[in-house]
Each structure stands twice: as C-alpha cells, then as structure tokens.
Amino acid sequence: MLPLAVVTAVVMLCAWFPLSALWHQQSVIDETGAQIAALNQQDRALQVQSKSVSSAAQAALLAREQYQLVSRGQSLIQVLPGDSAGQVAANTGDPGIAPLVAPSSITSLSSGTTATRPLAHGASNSFVSRFVRTLEFWR
Numbered sequence: 001m002l003p004l005a006v007v008t009a010v011v012m013l014c015a016w017f018p019l020s021a022l023w024h025q026q027s028v029i030d031e032t033g034a035q036i037a038a039l040n041q042q043d044r045a046l047q048v049q050s051k052s053v054s055s056a057a058q059a060a061l062l063a064r065e066q067y068q069l070v071s072r073g074q075s076l077i078q079v080l081p082g083d084s085a086g087q088v089a090a091n092t093g094d095p096g097i098a099p100l101v102a103p104s105s106i107t108s109l110s111s112g113t114t115a116t117r118p119l120a121h122g123a124s125n126s127f128v129s130r131f132v133r134t135l136e137f138w139r
Contacts, residue, residue: 053059063069070076 053062060071068076068078
C-alpha cells in the first residue's frame with residue numbers, strides 16, 4: 001500500500017506541478033530585467049547629456065542644432081539641398097522642396113495684371129438668385 005501511495009503522489013506531483021507556468025514566469029522576468037537594464041543605460045546617457053547641457057551656452061547650442069530654435073532677434077533660414085545641377089529633386093508635394101523662382105520673374109500683386117469681371121447682380125431677389133450669389137466663389 002505504501003509503494004502505491006508514493007507512486008500516486010509522484011504522479012500527482014508531476015501531473016499538476018506548474019512547470020510550464022514557472023518557465024513562462026521566468027522568461028517574463030528575464031525580459032523585464034532586460035528592459036530595466038536598457039532603461040538604466042538610457043538613464044545614464046541622459047544624465048551625461050544633462051550634465052553637458054548645464055551651461056546656458058551648451059543649452060543654446062543644443063536648442064539650435066536639434067530643435068532649430070534661435071535666440072531673440074535672430075531668424076532661422078534653412079537652405080534646402082539640391083542635386084548636382086543645382087535643381088531641387090522632384091516635387092514630393094512639399095512646397096519647401098519646389099524649385100526656387102527667379103526674382104526677376106515675380107510680378108507685383110499691385111500691378112493689376114489680372115482682370116476681374118464685375119459682378120452682375122440682377123434685380124431679382126428670388127431665393128435662387130440669392131443662393132447663386134452666395135456660392136459665387138465656386139466660379
């Protein structure tokens with residue numbers, strides 16, 4: 001009877017022992033430990049960076065280089081790179097990438113070169129005519 005009880009206890013222990021749960025928990029603990037180590041490394045790097053930016057001159061240099069910030073009274077001018085022929089690459093929808101316009105080809109807006117037609121409002125004050133006048137910007 002005693003050997004049968006021991007064998008039954010060993011079978012029950014092997015069958016219900018949460019070995020897979022323990023294995024999974026250990027892998028989660030290892031992953032969390034790796035994340036903590038990476039965060040500690042990032043923290044050390046940020047501490048070194050904060051010590052290097054402790055002076056106002058270094059902070060201004062960092063703001064200018066990484067965030068394109070300028071001091072009061074200054075203005076930021078960005079020169080876009082072009083290809084070897086001096087032309088900007090194909091337009092990707094960004095107006096900043098569009099080719100530059102020669103200053104001699106720009107016409108003044110006050111020159112009045114565009115013709116505007118006078119608005120003709122009829123004497124009719126019907127709903128349709130008022131509605132059409134409201135939507136004239138569609139023309």
